[in-house]
């Protein structure tokens with residue numbers, strides 16, 4: 318039986334089916350490009366290449382992302398980058414901030430004013446993962462202010478226009494190294510931020526690093542897992558972290 322012999326209703330149904338299939342194919346090809354959380358590799362610029370920056374660079378490079386590590390002495394980072402892989406690049410802080418849509422701040426808290434001056438023009442509109450912790454003994458009076466206000470309130474002034482997300486500040490680097498992708502339930506990483514797309518992207522990068530993100534709330538709620546809080550540097554599953562923070566179960 319050919320198309321001509323089909324009754325009009327069946328012909329209409331056939332055309333509708335074909336149209337829907339074409340629409341589905343179109344959506345499948347265009348949606349990933351529109352999504353802020355693309356399945357493709359991200360370009361991540363990390364300011365700082367020490368205990369935290371270096372370990373995160375390795376975890377994300379292993380997950381297939383393109384990473385740039387940076388410091389005040391980028392020439393000294395070449396061997397570190399090469400030891401991780403060909404997808405790890407080296408640059409200045411400004412070059413790392415310009416590298417891609419995600420920037421990570423992994424320097425001592427007292428360096429915020431210097432970092433701000435060097436990179437703020439590059440980070441407007443970008444996702445900036447902030448894992449810095451204020452320690453007054455090390456970082457001076459600005460750290461006391463941040464302890465009082467909470468980092469989620471104190472830090473955005475250094476990078477106006479950036480989509481700041483607090484994450485990875487409450488895990489010790491040895492646990493970052495040792496417990497990524499552990500067997501059984503993953504270790505939880507508390508996350509706080511105001512921009513939904515930046516939070517979603519951060520959540521994906523937490524998973525790619527081998528941990529489980531737990532959304533705590535807006536950026537100001539980062540004080541719930543700041544240095545000195547009851548959950549700070551505790552190794553917890555997502556369910557345990559939610560319970561300790563009084564968050565609803567997932």
Ligand SMILES: NC(=O)c1ccc[n+]([C@@H]2O[C@H](COP(=O)([O-])OP(=O)(O)OC[C@H]3O[C@@H](n4cnc5c(N)ncnc54)[C@H](OP(=O)(O)O)[C@@H]3O)[C@@H](O)[C@H]2O)c1
Pocket residue numbers: 364365366367368369370387388389390410422423424425426428431432448449450451485486487488489490491
């Ligand atoms: N260590 C932990 O377990 C841990 C856990 C959670 C959060 N944190 C927080 O994470 C941050 C980093 O800690 P860390 O232990 O990774 O420190 P770290 O090992 O001392 O590394 C700091 C890195 O920042 C670079 N750096 C310092 N000032 C800079 C500047 N002005 N511009 C560019 N790069 C600069 C340093 O390189 P150069 O000196 O060569 O520039 C170094 O690569 C701190 O705020 C810390 O409180 C640490």
